Amino acid sequence: MDNPSTHADAVSAEQHHVMGEVHEHPTWKQYKWVALVLTLITAGEVWVYYIPSFVAGPLFVPTLLILSAVKFAIVVMFYMHLKYDHRLFRALFTGPLIVAMSTIIALMFLFSKLTLTR
Amino acid sequence: MATAAVTHGHPPTTTGLDHRKVAIWAFIGSECMLFASLISTYLIYKGRSVVGPFPHEACNPPLCATPLHAILNIPVTSISTFVLLMSSLTMVLALAAVENKGKPGYGGLFGSSRLWLMATAILGTTFLGFQAYEFTSFVNEGLTIRTNLFGSSFFTLTGFHGAHVTAGVLWLLTLFSIDMKRGLGPKDALLVDISALYWHFVDVVWVAIFTLVYLIH
Numbered sequence: 001m002d003n004p005s006t007h008a009d010a011v012s013a014e015q016h017h018v019m020g021e022v023h024e025h026p027t028w029k030q031y032k033w034v035a036l037v038l039t040l041i042t043a044g045e046v047w048v049y050y051i052p053s054f055v056a057g058p059l060f061v062p063t064l065l066i067l068s069a070v071k072f073a074i075v076v077m078f079y080m081h082l083k084y085d086h087r088l089f090r091a092l093f094t095g096p097l098i099v100a101m102s103t104i105i106a107l108m109f110l111f112s113k114l115t116l117t118r
Numbered sequence: 119m120a121t122a123a124v125t126h127g128h129p130p131t132t133t134g135l136d137h138r139k140v141a142i143w144a145f146i147g148s149e150c151m152l153f154a155s156l157i158s159t160y161l162i163y164k165g166r167s168v169v170g171p172f173p174h175e176a177c178n179p180p181l182c183a184t185p186l187h188a189i190l191n192i193p194v195t196s197i198s199t200f201v202l203l204m205s206s207l208t209m210v211l212a213l214a215a216v217e218n219k220g221k222p223g224y225g226g227l228f229g230s231s232r233l234w235l236m237a238t239a240i241l242g243t244t245f246l247g248f249q250a251y252e253f254t255s256f257v258n259e260g261l262t263i264r265t266n267l268f269g270s271s272f273f274t275l276t277g278f279h280g281a282h283v284t285a286g287v288l289w290l291l292t293l294f295s296i297d298m299k300r301g302l303g304p305k306d307a308l309l310v311d312i313s314a315l316y317w318h319f320v321d322v323v324w325v326a327i328f329t330l331v332y333l334i335h
Contacts, residue, residue, distance in 0.1 A: 028214060035207040039200060042328075046196045049333050061334055068329035072322050079206050080318045086135055089143045096147030100154030107158045 026078055034078045041071050142312045146319045149282075153323050156278055157330060160271040167266035171259055174335035182260070189261055190332055191252065198248035199328045202283075205241035206321045208234045213314045217307045231310070232297050238317065239290040242283055249280045272331065279327060282320050289313050 026034070045067050048054050054063075077083040082090055108114040131137055170177025171189040178185050212234030218224040219231065227233060253273070256262075263273040293313055296302060302310060 025214065025217070026210075028211065031207060031210050031214070035204065038203050038206075042196065042199055042203065045329065045333055046192065049192060055335075064329050064333050068325055071325045075206060075318055075322045075325065079210050079321075080315055088133065088135060088140065092140070092143040092147050093150075096150045100150040103151075104154050104158045104161070107162060111162045113161060113164075 025081055025084060030078070034074060038071055038074060041067050136308060138308060138312060142315050146315060149319060149323075153278075153326070156271075156275045157326065160275050160331060163267040163271045167268045169266050171256075171261045171265070171268075173268055173272070173331075186259060189256060189259060191255070192332060194248060194252065195328065195332050198245050198252075199324065201241050201248070202245045202321055202324050205238050205245070206318050208237040208241060209314045209317045212238060213307070213310050216302045216310045217304055219301075219303045231302050232294060235290055235294045235297060235310075239287050239294060242287040242290065242317075246280060246283055246287070249276065249283075275327065275331065279320070279323055282323070286313070286317050286320050289316065 045064055048060065048063060054060055076093070082093060105114070133140065164173075168181075170182040171186045173190045174188045176185065176187050211228075212231050215224060215229050215231040215234055218229070223229070253276075256269075261269045261272075263269055290313065293302065293310060296306075
């Protein structure tokens with residue numbers, strides 16, 4: 001007699017293949033490289049914080065925002081496997097993220113934290 | 119490049135995807151909105167406090183009863199940020215250990231999901247310890263949630279994040295106890311995957327908070 005759960009697993013495994021959900025995860029070695037890169041970026045962020053001439057310059061805030069965005073993207077792509085996962089998951093995350101970031105930017109303009117003129 | 123193919127067994131669904139994983143991604147999407155509202159509130163109130171202590175500037179009388187230095191402690195927070203980033207590493211290693219249990223190359227202590235789950239929980243608890251230290255020192259220096267706009271928005275934002283970390287630690291400890299009781303194997307990978315997604319989300323939120331709250335001034 002067929003084991004129902006085994007049969008369901010076999011069917012679902014096939015469907016995973018059809019839907020493209022069978023995904024490859026990074027190896028341990030890659031995970032450790034990712035951790036090293038994240039650590040170095042964090043160290044770089046803290047380092048620039050302690051350079052008074054850089055903090056006073058126009059590149060301070062953009063540099064920190066870019067470094068933070070890179071860290072964010074690395075964690076989401078490699079640790080959360082979004083790079084390797086189904087596109088529906090990507091849409092479920094990036095859609096609200098875009099709305100959230102747009103809301104922050106709109107509020108910054110609304111409350112004059114950001115302006116288009118100097 | 120050596121990679122491990124992963125499949126999660128679940129009953130057939132219309133999308134071909136497990137509903138639990140769809141649900142956690144939808145939940146994470148909604149959490150993006152929550153933290154965006156908290157972060158934007160902090161940014162809007164930034165620099166609008168009329169009395170000290172202030173995050174990045176010293177405070178002198180009459181704005182403060184006594185002279186105070188900038189209240190944010192960047193070295194301590196940098197260490198706690200590093201701790202949280204490392205907890206993400208141990209979390210992916212826990213997931214890899216569960217997915218590949220019994221396969222060649224995943225034996226021994228470093229292939230143990232129990233080790234990595236407990237390591238993640240300990241690192242998460244360490245982060246919470248740093249946060250408790252920070253909150254306590256702020257209160258001792260005269261900054262509470264009622265002191266000024268900075269205090270209100272800062273404690274609300276970081277407090278909500280700390281509550282999420284606490285929930286994550288409890289979740290990890292639950293998985294650890296299941297692992298101790300009956301062992302977690304490839305069939306349980308989705309359970310660990312879902313908790314890992316939540317944990318990494320908590321991590322990326324902190325990546326944003328660390329830059330926007332602590333470093334940019």
